Amino acid sequence: MLPQLLVLLLILDWVSVSVWSQVKVPIPVLWMVPGPDLVLVSSPDSALDSALVPGLVSGPNPALVPGLAPGPDPALVLALTLAMEDLKEHHGLLKNHKLQLHKLEGQCDASMALKSLFKEKGAGLELLLLLGEACPSVTSLLLPALPALNMVQVSFLAPPPLLSHRRGLGHMVSTVPSDWALNQALVKLLQTLNWTRVGLISEKTQRISQALRDLQLQLDQAQVQVLSSVRFSQDACSALKQLKDREVRIFIALVEEHSASELFCCVYRQSLFGPRLQWLFLGAVGRWSLGWTQSLCSTQSLVTAAEGSIQVQVQGLRFNQDPGVSGKSAEQYEHLYLQRLSSFGLKAAPLHGFVYDAVWLAALALNRLLDQTKNQNQIGTLNPNKTLNAPRDLQLSAHKLLQAVKATRFNGVTGPVQFRGGERMATLELTQFQGSSSVVVGEFNTSDQNLTLNLHLLQFKGSGPPRDRTMVRTQLRHVTLALYVVMAAASSIIILFSLSILFLCLLNRRLRLVLWRSVSQEELLCLGVILCCVSVLVSGLDQVPVSDQTRTVLCSVHVWTLCVGHSVIFSVFFTEAWTQYSLRHHLPKSHLQTPWRLLLWLLLLEALVLSSWTLTDPLSWVETLLLLQVDQSEEDAMVQTVSCLCGCSSSELWVMTVCGYKCPLLLFVSWLEISVPQTEEEEQQRKTRNRELRNRSLQLGLEIDRLRRELFYPGSTQESTHKYPESTQETPPVNLNQQ
Structure with missing residues (x-):
């Protein structure tokens, strides 16, 4: 009896061990998927039963029936179902554990979502992982509370761009690149095509509002001018009218997919398309199909307006022959997914690939933690009849799980899944609407911030990419060589003639009657003329290739020679007028020295003004805008004529200062000439000449x-x-x- 009893005990022990090895400890995971008010009825071979995912029940005939309570999007739930099926086929993954999904009710109701969350925690479950995404109102409430709840969220929707850029996502990781990455790709595109002036039009939604704020920050950092930014909720045509009034040529639109047809209809009705205009769109996942929503325009009109528009979007499935971590390639997964969808009569969801990869990301991260915990001998005896209590049994923390999620790398159906600072590194697509289809014209790699643009695939309505403004070509107007030669020759002749007269005056000075034994008026007049002619020679050297410092010196020489020459010539006329006035009014001889004193003070004042001008605000070469004409040789271009002149920051003030003391002296000399009295004989001769002129005028009449x-x-x-x-x-x- 004893040997038989021992054999029986061995058999029972072997049976208990085998049964114990087949029992997997569930890891509770809270999941949520926003979607329409529909409940999916699954096929009998579904991998998820109603206990795991409420809303998925078994039935002989798959059908889609409306539900009374809000339910998840069935197209996304189907992707989650396929991921769970593939996880079951990998027996070595998660060791002797399995994922147990608990649905979070009220994905778009904050109060109901919190109530459902605390209800699950109150049932004795230590929830460590939140899988999926809710509406923005619920997400904004749960996101800052995740560290306090000791939970990590693995999402399949784009995270808020501002938080992603500032690394403020905390305990949230998404398999979808954020809108911040989309904005980066758009800014790179603007820089590549040399567009620096844009207009923004956006729809009034919470997600787009966050993306718009981040886009404006990135445009400001890239020194891209935003001419106008308008938003709309119902009437997009009125918002477009504001951009049209600002003469915007490069339009950036941030709208939801269902509003694309309405926007393009307004674009068509206001003729905001053509070879001089370009539309850029920030899209989500997937490509738009125009005409499927109701609008006031025909499909052909929408296609005409959208022709040539470029969309920056997240790449969906990454089609290649390499199998992913699940053993299926993207083609195989899509074929199975579409086959299941057709059996249910559903429409594919753009995010289904990211839902599939999110489930695998959560499973691989938990498996990574289980391996680390086993190596550290922190795992105790597990009770197969009790749900896993994460802090007590595995001694896990949300921080360790978060680090494990960020460190996980694998090949998914959406491409390589890896993270940097919590941001998904992926490849973004740039597609252009050509004809009735979208053509991939470029890619943006978020890991190295590199934009690859296939210029040979881009098609524009004009000869090339439209300009963000009318190109203004500068044409410098110089002093023509013929004019300068004529003026230089005339000035040179006058200078030579003045030098000859000056030489003769100096040679015959002893034979002349000089009143005060000083420089004669003829000598001063010749000197002033020579200085003025030198200023003419200097002012025409705008075509000479010299340095900026040399041009500054030439400008100073031009002003000094002109002003001093004018003062010297003025002194001659002033001396003559004062002498005649003194002799006719019989003034004392002592008054004859008055003009020379005045001229001495005038020269000192002029030297002071010109010295201050040169030292404090030196003259330099300044371009002055002249005529703006249409360029006949090039399309959408203007010619701006520019002339280079000597100038400074306060040139008007200095010119007014110089004229302020020269003009009164000129008026004074004119008054002296008028005030000089005439003799009786001169008066009679003047009257006789006037009488003869009047007689001749009468005879002519x-x-x-x-x-x-x-x-x-x-x-x-x-x-x-x-x-x-x-x-x-x-x-x-x-x-x-x-x-």
């Missing part, structure tokens, strides 16, 4: 009148001649003066 009468009144010529025969001959000069 009578002759013109006679010719007019002969031309228009031939019969009255004799009468006029007989009537006025002697009046023109015998009219005394005195009577003419009286008339």
Whole structure:
């Protein structure tokens, strides 16, 4: 009996061990999937039963029936189901554990979501992982509370861009790149095509509002000018009218997929398309299909308006022949997914591939933690009849799980899944709407911030990419060589002539009668003329290739020679006028020295002003805008004529200062010339000349009148001649003066 009893005990022990090895300890995972108010009825071979995922129940005939309570999107739930099926086929994954999914109710109701969360925690479950995504209102509430709840969220929706850029996601990791990465790709595209002036139009939603704020920050950092930023909720045409009034050429649109048809309809009705305009769109996952939503325009009109528009979007499935971590390639997964969808009569969800990879990311991260925990001998005896209590049995923490999620790398159906600072590294697509389809024209790699643009695939309505503004080509207007040669020759002749006169004056100075034994007026006049002619020679050297410092010196020489030359010439006329005025008014001889004192003070004042001008605000070469004309040789271009002149920051102020003391002196000299009295003989000669001029004017008028009468009144010529025969001959000069 004893040997038989021992054999029986061995058999029972072997059976208990085998049964114990087949029992897997469930790891509770809270999941949520936003979607329509529909409940999916699954096929009998579904991998998830109603206890794991509420809403998925067994039934003989798969069908889609409306539910009374809000339910998840069935197309996304199907992707989650396929991931769970593939996980069951990998027996070595998660060791003797399995994922147990608990649905979070109220994905779009914050109060209901919190109630469901605490209800699950109150049932004795130590929830460590939150899988999926809820509505933005619920996400914004749960995200900051995840560290306090000791939970990590693995999402399949794009995280908020501002938090992603600032690394403020905390305990959230998403398999979808954030809108911050989309904005980076868009800014790179603008820089590649040399677009620096844009207009923004966005829809009033919470997700787009966050993406818009981040886009504006990135545009400002890239020095891209935003001419106008408008938002709309219902009427997109009014918002487009504001951009049209600002003459925007590069439009950036941030709208939801269902609003694309309405926006393009307004674009078509306002003629905001053509070779000079370009539309850029920030999309999510998947490509738009125009015309499937109701609008006031036909499908052909929408296609015409959307022709050539470029969309930056997240790449969906990464099609290649390499199998992923699940053993299936992207083609195999998509084929199975579409086959299941067709059996249910569903439409594919753009995010289904990211849901599939999110489930695998959660499973691989937990498996990584289990391996680390086993190596550290921190795992105790597990009770197969009790749900896993993560802090007590595995001594895990949310921080360790978060690090494990960020360190996990694998090949998924959406491409390589890896993270940097919590941000998903992926490849973004740039597609252009050509004809009735979208063509991939470039890619943006978020890991190295590199944009690859296939220029040969891009198609524009014009000869090339449209410009963000009318190109203004600068054309420098120089002093023509012929004009400079003529002016230089004339100035040189005058300088030579003045030097000759100056030489003769100095040679014959002893033979001349000089009043005050000083420089004669002729010598001063020649010196002033020479200085003014030198300024003419210097001012025409704008085509000479010299340095900026040399041009500054030439500008100073031009101003000094012109001002000093003018003052010297003015001194000659002032001395002559003052001398005549003094002699005619019989002023004392001591007053004859007054002009020289005045001129001395004038030269000192001018030297002070010009020195201050040169030292404090030196002249330099300044471009002055002249005419703006249409360029006939190039499309959408203007020619701006520019002239290079000497100038400074306060040139008007300095010119007014110089004129402030020169103009009163010129008026004073004019008054002296007028005030000089004349003798009686000179006065009589002046009156005689005036009388002769008046007589000749009268005779000319009578002759013109006679010719007019002969031309228009031939019969009255004799009468006029007989009537006025002697009046023109015998009219005394005195009577003419009286008339």
